[in-house]
Amino acid sequence: MAVALDTLVQEADRYLKAASIQDYCPNGLQVEGRPQVMRIVSGVTASQALVDAAIEARADVLLVHHGYFWKGENPCITGMKQRRLKALLRHDISLLAYHLPLDVHPEVGNNAQLALRLGIEIEGPLDPANPRVVGLAGALPEPVSAREFAARVEQVLGRAPLLVEGERSVQRIGWCSGGGQGYIDQAIAAGVDLYLTGEASEQTYHSARENGVSFIAAGHHATERYGVQALGDYLARRFAVEHLFIDCPNPV
Incomplete structure (x- = not known):
């Protein structure tokens, strides 16, 4: 069963009350992919390793705690940022990120x-x-x-x-x-x-x-592994879509 991307994002924003929380990055939809969602992959940070794993898992949405576009960072789309965004856009995968709302x-x-x-x-x-x-x-x-x-x-x-x-x-x-x-x-x-x-x-x-x-x-x-898993499970139950948490190990 599929759900419209806009519907999924609106529910996540509402549930987390994202608009009411001041943060160091934009919360919610950071990269727009295909309009219908059947499979969510979640993880802690939208690293290249997690993006690649989401592509391998045929995700429609990558749901993370640490996304992109942090205050004070270089806004130019070059290097590591270019490679990550290029991979998401090439495979039509949306990036949905919540920082403080998920804390x-x-x-x-x-x-x-x-x-x-x-x-x-x-x-x-x-x-x-x-x-x-x-x-x-x-x-x-x-x-x-x-x-x-x-x-x-x-x-x-x-x-x-x-x-x-x-x-x-x-x-x-x-x-x-x-x-x-x-x-x-x-x-x-x-x-x-x-x-x-x-x-x-x-x-x-x-x-x-x-x-x-x-x-x-x-x-x-x-x-910070458990909030994004719980949010992914909530959205999967709410809209009868698939959810897979992928843990890319990080010793820090």
Whole structure:
């Protein structure tokens, strides 16, 4: 069964409330392909490897978290950008990308999906006074050690995380998928025992150690695999089309 591309895009935009969120890139349809959609391929980043995999899978739409046309980048269509766009256009594949809307959504968002998989009960925003902080805070049913929680993260995400181990047990957790290490100060102010994100900066270690909290960097890619899968599954159910998630491994 096929659905019109315009209908699919309108529903994704509506569901994620994309128009209401200020971002660093255009959200929604970034490259227009064929007008009818039967198969969606999703992935984290619209790299050449994922574009090639979508072509191989005969996708009509490539749905990603990290698309193109970021603020501040060179707007010229040359080199790597030219090759990626040329491949999509040559094969008439649409590119549908959602960045912050796919981080903050309460059901299919990257942070909501991480909580679901790691067994964290969501309490609310990491910094309720600042809506631009997209992280969340919550709690585990029972306290565990930082190493026990890191082992859970490794089992769920399939890669060993970087752990800065604090002195106390872990029950209240703050988290933000991707490159959210800069929110560690908000997490400390929120009174968490552990803060989890994708990446680490040099100063993150010192903030964690000197404030007595544990810190986990579990990988930007690894922490952002689940939102786009959940969105793809939602659209596939909504319109009775096929959906295939393709994971192009990235150690970062």
